[in-house]
Amino acid sequence: MFPSPMQYGQRYSMLVTYSLMAANVVVYVALQVGGDPLYSALSQTGSSFFGGAYWQVFTAMFVHFDIYHIGFNMIALYYFGRLNEISYSRGEYLAIYFGTGLLGNAVSLFLLPPYVLTGGASGAIFGLIGSYAARNRNLANIALALVYAVFILIASAGPGVNDYAHVFGVAGGFALGLLFTRLRPPE
Numbered sequence: 551m552f553p554s555p556m557q558y559g560q561r562y563s564m565l566v567t568y569s570l571m572a573a574n575v576v577v578y579v580a581l582q583v584g585g586d587p588l589y590s591a592l593s594q595t596g597s598s599f600f601g602g603a604y605w606q607v608f609t610a611m612f613v614h615f616d617i618y619h620i621g622f623n624m625i626a627l628y629y630f631g632r633l634n635e636i637s638y639s640r641g642e643y644l645a646i647y648f649g650t651g652l653l654g655n656a657v658s659l660f661l662l663p664p665y666v667l668t669g670g671a672s673g674a675i676f677g678l679i680g681s682y683a684a685r686n687r688n689l690a691n692i693a694l695a696l697v698y699a700v701f702i703l704i705a706s707a708g709p710g711v712n713d714y715a716h717v718f719g720v721a722g723g724f725a726l727g728l729l730f731t732r733l734r735p736p737e
Contacts, residue, residue, distance in 0.1 A: 566640050567631030570647065571624050574671055577612040578620045589613065589667075594655055596664035607659070611651040613669030623671045630678035637685045642730045650677020650722040654715030661714045673715030677723030684727025 581588050591603070594610035614620035634643050654673030662668065679699050683692045699720050 564632055564635055566643050566647075567628065567635050570631065570671075571627055574612050574614065574620060574624060574627070577609075578614050581613065589615075589669075593667050593669040594659070595667055596659045596662060599659055600664070607652060607655045608648075610655055610669045611648075611671055611674055614671070615669060619670060623675060626675045627671060627678070630675060630682055633682050634678045634685075637682070638727075638730055642726075646677050646681045646723055646726045646730075647674045649726055650674050650680070650719040651715075653677075653722040654712070654717075654719040657718045658712050658714040662712065668712040668715070670712070670715075673712065673719035676716045676719030677726070680720040680723025680725075681727030681730075682723075684724045685731050687728075687731075 577592070581592070590598075592606065592609040593613040594606040599606050614623065631643075631647075634646065638646065651671065651674030654676070655668070658668060676699060683696065686692075699716070
């Protein structure tokens, strides 16, 4: 459905993608050992954040609540991370990943009820989907990326899912992708 990174003549290491995946897995294992107190400290709620736990807007990007949550996110990170890592510089890729993850989490602080617990890398991953569509801006690639994003939104809909992080992640990723591709046009 989507092109393989090898179609782009990939010659680069996937250091950033693999490092982000490793960080997510390490935090997941730590959360399994640390239990509820660590989940409370690292996941995000509006009440905790506005009460002084400002780190949560960042740390929540690495919090996953069960094996399916982290598994699905790591598969998506592997795929879209690799596509982005060959399309953008490491600095641009990290700016997209963390910028969109932070944007989605920050916006959700104002749109979700204050005691809703949120976490996950999906806001940042949606940012990678948006930046992929921006980098490869032909109608077919944009349509496929948007179909994939809508599929994930529908598949993950339900209680406890931060759809605001998803929506603002993909929008932020598309905007950053356009910015970076305008600074350095596609080859």
